[in-house]
Amino acid sequence: MAAGPLRRAGHPRHRRRRGRAPIGMASRLRPPPTPRGARRPRHDLPLPPLPHHARRPGRRPARPSRAPGQAGRRTHHGRTVSVPRLVAPNEWVPPPDRAPDEPKRIASPAGPALQFRTFGQLAADVDAAGPRRWLIRGIWPAGAYGVHAAEPKAGKTWNALDLAVSVASGTPWLGQHPIDTSGHVVVFAGEGGDGNIVRRVRAIATGRGITSDDMPISVCTRAPHLADDEHLAAMADHLAATRPVLVVLDPFYLAAGGADGKDLYSMGRLLEKPQHLCEHAGASLVVVTHFNRSRDLKGAARITGAGPAEWGRVLISAEVLSRHTDPTTQATTVLTSLDVQGGEVPDQTVRVRRTIRALDPDDLDSALEYRVDEPDAAxxxxxxxxxxxxxxxxxxxxxxxxxxxxxxxxxxxxxxxxxxxxxxxxxxxxxxxxxxxxxxxxxxxxxxxxxxxxxxxxxxxxxxx
Structure with missing residues (x-):
């Protein structure tokens, strides 16, 4: 086969490909090789235009040039994109917002900003805030966040609502444990519905001898989606308006939405959001969650998923010891053991005996009789x-x-x-x-x-x- 411009374009390797000129056409446009010893010709001279059959079929015409100072828009792969404006030679250009050697600024992530203080400053701020107080004396410090977990139908919601009524009224929790910090309470109750929550709160308040309608309790019968910015914004606004001392979130599996319960890091980011909102408002946070199905584990090791047990400063795990229903009165008595663990709280076990009876078992709107106490050791x-x-x-x-x-x-x-x-x-x-x-x-x-x-x-x- 001849070399240089004499190559044939009809060879199978040089046939016209889809949308392109024949491969051999580029060889025809190149000048012949220079003989040895001859002077190399100049290649900066303009080449002759391509023949019409060598031009790419369907090629778009050249874009018209824009005058300085004129911006425009063009289409790229079916999308309209903006084109930078050309700057005139004598036009003034504002200086950049940072020096050329300055590192690029990165937008701070959502959430509280990082604050750095010396230990002396930190200690002075803590001392200036005054002595720390308990929410539940000996069990839950004021302003702390933690988890209350138990197996299904073990009285988690009853315990949480009992705590809400106790904090709002200043009466002992479960009839035994004094409340040292009382005030407004915000309850997110995602299970049971409106009627169920009203019936339980009224039963607890009646058992304490107080009127439930006058208590400073805000109730939202829907669990906030912690991954939803609108829900978090509404939560932040309500906490700022009411300044509660306690926030109850029940249950956590509804608030977590579609989050991966096995991913410790994603669950930590999720739980950190309500934590910061409550810390900013000066409120304690109680998150109610469930046990897993493993019967071989005990206490906090049975808390479902990764994150809540590692995140909580106080952990209360409930286990049903016995359950009995009186065939005559239809009153159900449940004996529960509450295991309390915390970094600043000594490990302890609290036993609770709760008896609930409907005055009319056939009427769903009938008032409930609520009695709770802690049986003594004897x-x-x-x-x-x-x-x-x-x-x-x-x-x-x-x-x-x-x-x-x-x-x-x-x-x-x-x-x-x-x-x-x-x-x-x-x-x-x-x-x-x-x-x-x-x-x-x-x-x-x-x-x-x-x-x-x-x-x-x-x-x-x-x-x-």
Whole structure:
């Protein structure tokens, strides 16, 4: 094949490609190679125009030039974009907002600005603010943020609303724990609806002997979406207007929206937003959330997802110990254990016994009767059983002591319900009775295949059948 301008454009490698001139055409436009020793010709001379068949088909005409000082717009890939204005030679140009060697300014992220103080300044600011106070004496410091978590239907919302009524009225929380800082309360209640919240708050207030309609409580029956700027702005405006001492957010899974509960960092950013709003308003923040489904874990380790347990300064985990419903009055009594953990709060366990009864069980609008107290140690763990027995085992042993004849396990549970206001579950009863039998404190009579065992307390005399 000939070299240089004699290459044939008809070769398969030089055929016309889509939208382009033949490959060989560029070779025809190049000058022939210079013989050795000859002077290289100048290439700055204008080349002849391309033949019409070598021009790119469909090529757009050249854009008209713009005069200095004239801005324009053009279309790029179907979009209209602005074109920078040309500056005239004698036109004055304002100086840039920063020096050429100055680093580029980056817009500060949303949220509170970073503040730097020496430790002396920080200590002086803390001392000038006066002594710190409790919200719930010995349990929750004023202005702190934390989490209250429990399994479903364990009384989380009841505890949160009880705290709201206590702070708004200055009455003890759960009837036992004094409130040192009282004032306005903001409640975000995303579960239950309007009627359910009104019914519960009225029941709690009636149990304290106060009027619920006069209490300084603001209620929003919708959980704020913490990723929504409009919700956060509305929340900030209301906190600035009311200046509350307590904010309750119930439940967290509705406020988190579609956030990834397994991502610790994204959950931290989400929880930080209401935290800063409440800190700016000087309010404590209580976030109500749920337990996970794992039964092998205990306390704060059962809090659902990543973030709440790591974020909260105070953690209150609730576990149901027993639940009993009176067949006559339809009153439900629940015994709950509250485990309190915090960096500045000593770890402690609080036991709560709550009894709720509808005056008319067939009427959803009927008033509720609400009673709550903390059973003392003698009541929750009988001393007759010995200090080395579990609470359930001690109650069963006390029930066996009260029986004159051997009884089935159901009769023992009825005795415990009458004495303590709650019963025990069948698996718990079976486990604890077998432990008492292994220790020689109790035994049973086998009444035949398929029949219940009759349990009795081991005494010096053999009981009659």
């Amino acid at each position: 009541e929750s763990t009988p001393t007759a059983a010995g200090s080395d027995l579990s609470p359930a085992g001690a109650k069963l042993l006390a029930a066996l002591d009260a029986q004159e004849t051997p009884q089935p396990w159901g009769a023992l549970v009825d005795h415990i319900s009458a004495a303590h206001g709650h019963g025990l579950r069948r698996p718990t009863v079976s486990t604890e009775l077998n432990k008492l039998r292994d220790r020689g404190l109790a035994d049973y009579l086998d009444t035949g295949h398929g029949k219940e065992r009759l349990w009795y307390r081991i005494r010096t005399e053999t009981p009659a059948a």
